[in-house]
Amino acid sequence: MRPSKRDELVRKALTVFYRDGFHATGMDTLVQETGISKTTMFKHFRTKEELILAVLRLRxxxxxxxxxxxxxxxxxxxxxxxxxxxxxxxxxxxxxxxxxxxxxxxxxxxxxxxxxxxxxxxxxxxxxxxxxxxxxxxxxxxxxxxxxxxxxxxxxxxxxxxxxxxxxxxxxxxxxxxxxxxxxxxxxxxTSERSDELHAERKPGCQPLCGDPA
Amino acid sequence: MRPSKRDELVRKALTVFYRDGFHATGMDTLVQETGISKTTMFKHFRTKEELILAVLRLRxxxxxxxxxxxxxxxxxxxxxxxxxxxxxxxxxxxxxxxxxxxxxxxxxxxxxxxxxxxxxxxxxxxxxxxxxxxxxxxxxxxxxxxxxxxxxxxxxxxxxxxxxxxxxxxxxxxxxxxxxxxxxxxxxxxTSERSDELHAERKPGCQPLCGDPA
DNA sequence: TTATAAGTGGACAGATCTGTACAGTTTGTC
DNA sequence: GACAAACTGTACAGATCTGTCCACTTATAA
Incomplete structure (x- = not known):
């Protein structure tokens, strides 16, 4: 479980940025919402922009x-x-x-x-x-x-x-x-491709997109 | 020309917000870009949010x-x-x-x-x-x-x-x-409505949308 | 001229912003 | 146990944020 804290940060930051926006979310807010210290954040990402890019990659x-x-x-x-x-x-x-x-x-x-x-x-x-x-x-x-x-x-x-x-x-x-x-x-x-009559159940591993990953 | 300064503010703020975004644009930036004093701004609009709402109405x-x-x-x-x-x-x-x-x-x-x-x-x-x-x-x-x-x-x-x-x-x-x-x-x-063969010239008074209103 | 309204400039308060510094603590591994 | 890496908490710097205050200037109009 080496890079777990980093991944955890990116995952949680995703939900906050998605909920509140990028400029509207400060790093201190992220500290509070993720429970990860600011020191650690800036050790993994040199700037907020780098963190955002990682969040976008994950998304x-x-x-x-x-x-x-x-x-x-x-x-x-x-x-x-x-x-x-x-x-x-x-x-x-x-x-x-x-x-x-x-x-x-x-x-x-x-x-x-x-x-x-x-x-x-x-x-x-x-x-x-x-x-x-x-x-x-x-x-x-x-x-x-x-x-x-x-x-x-x-x-x-x-x-x-x-x-x-x-x-x-x-x-x-x-x-x-x-x-x-x-x-x-x-x-x-x-013309009448009947594609929607079979409404397949969600398969396991195919989770909703917005759920809190916590 | 009573309410000219107010209208001028809204017009110019529109271009700045549109160019840079809402959170990314501070009131001091607006002072610089519009040439209107902050005192006047906050006399016409009690908060930044009110100004944004006026900008959206204009747009x-x-x-x-x-x-x-x-x-x-x-x-x-x-x-x-x-x-x-x-x-x-x-x-x-x-x-x-x-x-x-x-x-x-x-x-x-x-x-x-x-x-x-x-x-x-x-x-x-x-x-x-x-x-x-x-x-x-x-x-x-x-x-x-x-x-x-x-x-x-x-x-x-x-x-x-x-x-x-x-x-x-x-x-x-x-x-x-x-x-x-x-x-x-x-x-x-x-089926074949030929709507695009007449490419009407812009009539006067129908200006482009993004032009600087200065 | 004079009263009124509108606008100016700059300092300021208090919060929040990104990013840094540092000393101490936890965690994993040999 | 010992060493290294990762993580924490807090304080801090310096900038910027929204919004206020106040003394001064300009424009309008009776």
């Missing part, structure tokens, strides 16, 4: 793993998985501690393109697009790149809508839009 | 006016206007000072649902939805509410994509998706 890994596993559990076919993205989102939105997307927040608080935090947040989205594009290609989409970009735009929009609460069912609205896009991209042959 | 008015006028200039028909939303977005994204959506930023920095800044940001989106829904109804959409929600989700997603730079043409991707939704919502009769 990137957690989120992409969670999403990909979840949609694989929800549907066996690539086309069904693309739609299942929005079922997974719906589950996420329903979590009590849901507060939007950490990377959108980070990009908002560090808005300069060249800032490491901004750049790393953008990289997360690029990796997501890559993942969706691979699935779109496997599904036989006419233009996998375009379809992936459109689905990602729907996903980001649904997250914003869910966080700001201006849509009663953002995942549902995005899902129905995605179905139309998919039907169009796959040609008229597979 | 809400500016943005909604700009968008509605722009799409009316771009297309005479309601259906065309719904598509023209994404042409307007493209113009916005191309502005040199574009840095995403101020309301998404605000909701990110003040993430509690009940916080006045969060609530007012959400209200802006609700008003946008209402506007789009009216146009969708005028266009004869089967379900104007759903169509408006889907278009708004596409819009928010495109803004996030543009700000984070993970899509080479977010407005274009969203626009093509919107065309599909619209064709579906209007029935098969008006």
């Amino acid at each position: 990137d890994e957690n989120f992409r793993n969670w999403l990909m596993r979840r949609i694989a559990d929800l549907s066996p076919s690539p086309a069904g998985q693309l739609i299942a993205v929005f079922d997974a989102l719906e589950e996420w939105f329903a979590e009590p501690d849901f507060r939007g997307c950490l990377f959108i927040k980070a990009a908002g608080e560090y808005p300069e393109e060249g800032h490491p935090i901004h750049a790393q947040s953008a990289e997360h989205k690029r990796l997501l697009k890559k993942g969706l594009e691979a699935i779109a290609r496997a599904a036989g989409a006419a233009d996998p790149n375009l379809l992936a970009r459109q689905l990602l735009i729907l996903k980001e929009g649904a997250i914003v809508a869910a966080h700001m609460g201006f849509d009663p069912d953002p995942a549902g609205a995005a899902k129905s839009a995605a179905k139309g896009l998919l039907a169009q991209a796959l040609g008229s042959c597979a | 809400d008015e500016n943005f909604r006016n700009w968008l509605m006028r722009r799409i009316a200039d771009l297309s005479p028909s309601p259906a065309g206007q719904l598509i023209a939303v994404f042409d307007a977005l493209e113009e916005w994204f191309a502005e040199p000072d574009f840095r995403g959506c101020l309301f998404i930023k605000a909701a990110g920095e003040y993430p509690e649902e009940g916080h006045p800044i969060h609530a007012q940001s959400a209200e802006h989106k609700r008003l946008l939805k209402k506007g789009l829904e009216a146009i969708a109804r005028a266009a004869g959409a089967a379900d104007p509410n759903l169509l408006a929600r889907q278009l708004l989700i596409l819009k928010e997603g495109a803004i996030v994509a543009a700000h984070m730079g993970f899509d080479p043409d977010p407005a274009g991707a969203a626009k093509s998706a919107a065309k599909g939704l619209l064709a579906q919502a209007l029935g098969s009769c008006a």
